[in-house]
Amino acid sequence: xxxxxxxxxxxxxxxxxxxxxxxxxxxxxxxxxxxxxxxxxxxxxxxxxxxxxxxxxxxxxxxxxxxxxxxxxxxxxxxxxxxxxxxxxxxxxxxxxxxxxxxxxxxxxxxxxxxxxxxxxxxxxxxxxxxxxxxxxxxxxxxxxxx
Numbered sequence: 320x321x322x323x324x325x326x327x328x329x330x331x332x333x334x335x336x337x338x339x340x341x342x343x344x345x346x347x348x349x350x351x352x353x354x355x356x357x358x359x360x361x362x363x364x365x366x367x368x369x370x371x372x373x374x375x376x377x378x379x380x381x382x383x384x385x386x387x388x389x390x391x392x393x394x395x396x397x398x399x400x401x402x403x404x405x406x407x408x409x410x411x412x413x414x415x416x417x418x419x420x421x422x423x424x425x426x427x428x429x430x431x432x433x434x435x436x437x438x439x440x441x442x443x444x445x446x447x448x449x450x451x452x453x454x455x456x457x458x459x460x461x462x463x464x465x466x
Contacts, residue, residue, distance in 0.1 A: 332398070334402065336396065337440040339365065346465055362431070365427055366386045371456050375465065382446065385457075402441065405443070425444060
């Protein structure tokens with residue numbers, strides 16, 4: 320059974336990341352970045368608005384007006400060392416302004432399919448202005464897959 324998370328991860332603790340796009344199993348970046356690093360995974364939900372970008376991958380807006388279910392996976396990694404590789408993939412640097420990043424990393428609460436909390440996890444998200452500028456199209460189903 321998956322343990323619920325109740326505190327922010329500290330350095331050296333297991334690292335929890337919610338994925339909803341190319342890092343999901345069967346998607347293009349799973350094997351390279353996650354397959355050999357995951358120690359646990361389970362289907363999960365985050366709340367926000369999912370968009371499909373013309374570049375062929377998705378973005379989620381967390382702080383917008385829409386708070387729909389976005390379906391993905393909660394991955395557990397042995398440590399937060401994985402964040403360095405994921406930050407590079409998502410073009411995120413913590414030492415620069417949010418507007419200069421492609422995605423920004425933040426912690427959110429995630430849930431199982433019964434809407435029970437799984438605790439906090441890292442997620443890579445965009446703000447609504449960035450999504451609009453990139454030509455994002457809302458994906459009301461909350462599910463992204465590369466066809």
